[in-house]
Amino acid sequence: MDFLTNINIQFYILAYLVGGIPFGLILSKLFAGVNVKEGGSKSIGATNVLRVVKEKDPALAKKLAIATILLDASKGVAVILLAKAFSLSPATQWAVGVLAVLGHCFSPFLKFEGGKGVATGLGVLAVMLPVETAIAIGVWAIMIKLTKVSSLSSLSGLAALLVSSFLIHPEIPYIKSHAPLLLIAFIVLYKHIPNIVRLFQGQEKAPV
Template identity: 60%
Template sequence: MELFNQNIILYLAAYLIAGIPFGYLLAKQFAGVDIKNEGSGNIGATNVLRVVKEKDPSLAKKLGAATLFLDAIKGIVVILAAKMLGAPESVLWTIAVLAVIGHCFSAFLFFEGGKGVATGFGVLLVMMPIPALIAIAVWLGAGKGLKISSLSSLIGLIAFLIASYILYPEVPGIGSHAPIWVIALIITYKHIPNIVRLFKKEEGKV
């Protein structure tokens, strides 16, 4: 019963911590901008960069980088904390999924949120370091070449899925790629407006 209660606390903590809208808070505090009502309305690093750039390009880069870092770190922290408490792989993967859900559907923003890329790669970096590093390298390379954040993120996500199957035909501790697919589907779902704009050739560059 005590272990069950610990898991429930970990699940709740993962959802709430990952739900902290760092992009929204940073833009509001340091640039006086409500990014939920500006640009794409997203709370992620790309929208912070785009919106704040109109006022202060130098500040925009700093806030965009800080948002990206903090959104990734909150995913990393919740997994590492659970690891320190001896949580099994099945619990860690559940926490990973809940962290992405928390970021994308934040309780602090009436269940709205970001697209889950940074937080998703954060949790996956802990759970599957090598596939995650491959995905991040592909993401950065695509971003530099294409300069389209959404497309680069989706390409990075595909790279992770492929690498995870090659390196881990059976996921240690659970034997299934199911939680990875849940994370991938959430991120893809949050990118639907971007995908539509990509097909219409209307997606903006960074």
């Protein structure tokens, strides 16, 4: 088990475990007494927190949804900043970020189920690619204002981030590859497959 003494491996495990913390589930149970895994889309993300808790307390639902977004994003920010504090290589930092998103989407605390990875991915990319992330947030904000549909807005923001990353950074600094970013995008896209199907069927609705 010597590999467990490798600091990179330790960070990979830490990132996956931190990413897996189901803040949406914890907050909704603690403050609203409801289990988001049993309602709505059964996701632990902010959109489902809003949808499920709203049935009991609309005002509280919005507060818990905002808290869920911030805490889920903080998971991505925290593991990357910690990796930077330990002077881990850029490649390792990216791997840590991917694993944090993977942990959120396939949480070891929820039998490898989880959220859709948007907020945690946003936290990772806010540190690693701040300009592209700002563009993505802008696109998301416009789309959520126009459509009120979270999944469509998130996917639009993801598309904007990918396009802008190739335009601003034809090669990602230090690693010279978009592979980690594309992995994060693939995970988020994969978790949104049911939403994409509903979008094409015209059945995807706003949670508010």
